[in-house]
Amino acid sequence: MTGVGAKRFLYAEPADVQSEGAVAVTVTEPNAVVRAPVPPLAERARNVGGSPVRDILAVTARPEVINFAGGLPAPELFDAEGVAEAYAQVLAKDAGRALQYSTTEGEPALRSALAARTTARQLPTTADDVLITSGSQQALSLLATALLEPGDTVLVENPTYLAALQVFAFAGVRVVGVDCDEDGIDPAALDALVARERPKLLYTIPTFQNPTGRTLPAGRRAAVASVAERRGLWIVEDDPYGELRFEGERVPWIAAQPGAEDRTVLLGSFSKVMAPGMRLGWMRAPAAVLRACAVAKQAADLHTPTVNQLAAARYLATRDLDAHVATVAAAYRERRDALLAGLPAALPEGSVWNRPEGGMFLWARLPEAYDTAQLLRTVVEHEVAYVPGAPFHAGEAGRSTMRLCFVTHAPQEIAVGVRRLGAALGR
Incomplete structure (x- = not known):
């Protein structure tokens, strides 16, 4: 081929225009436009x-x-009638508000209702302690943005929730597993690991854990809180399953243990007790963490859908969720x-x-x-x-x-x- 222009073709084995092994070959064509390859994806995405x-x-x-x-809740057990009625009442009463933008922190009625439910379980909470998120999965992502720097060390139960590992991988942190037995985290092993690894955060699902289903006993929860207090450690306590108890006695949250008050973030969700499609979660956290997460949420999605929040608040006010x-x-x-x-x-x-x-x-x-x-x-x-x-x-x-x-x-x-x-x- 002859001409004044040049055209660049990319090829690789296997064929992949974004492969690092791509080879550029120049073939001249009349009046061709030189096209450079598109930039690669971010390393974390690759x-x-x-x-x-x-x-x-x-x-x-x-x-x-x-x-x-x-981990799919049984759809035939959803209270579809009650949820539909809550949406209908919200839209009939104030559709303009329900379909409008809202505050990043969440609708006051829902935050107050969640604070009251949390307080009733011996963890005093106000609406100002609560941030509404698009599922507790988003809460994890916000916390990674607010608390973690690339290269930080995070401790997790071994094994732990898959999507939490994904969040921490995207954050570019080092993840270390804590030794566990049939009751969960071994506090002595945790103490030694914190002393050696100097982590910033412990992520735990102490009640009906995903994937193991085990529950951390009350004594160990107090010991974990003590380690965090003595060693200087954030605790992220994820509790999406805690209300689904069908035998035995409820165990108090780690967040309610002495010494954990100023360093524990408690995550909750309606996905397992109301409907996962509503994508409603929340975090209860110290004020500085909530402020940082609210800023991160503004950058992510501005706020969780207003109509879903108001419908959940209406459901809690008119139905017996328990x-x-x-x-x-x-x-x-x-x-x-x-x-x-x-x-x-x-x-x-x-x-x-x-x-x-x-x-x-x-x-x-x-x-x-x-x-x-x-x-x-x-x-x-x-x-x-x-x-x-x-x-x-x-x-x-x-x-x-x-x-x-x-x-x-x-x-x-x-x-x-x-x-x-x-x-x-x-x-």
């Missing part, structure tokens, strides 16, 4: 992977698959029991699992010879699914573990699913 749970849900979306993978949660918890207990009844015949000999007192998840460990990630393809072919345990860990661990969500399906479907799981695993 290096942080997606959620294995979301990937599995995409693969197992067929209705015939009995899915123990996703009675609804009790109904849901009773159904979840039956579903947990159905899963527990089937596991002995389904899992390989030598497997162990726990018996959660609430929440949505059960954690199982197969013998060391099993790799639950490699087995998943075979399991899905039997029209059942779980989440392999390894991605929940900070570091290499959990190869033979799995998380089973017991709330999405009715007991009869759970029984069928466990039989399919046993067939896939060769029992």
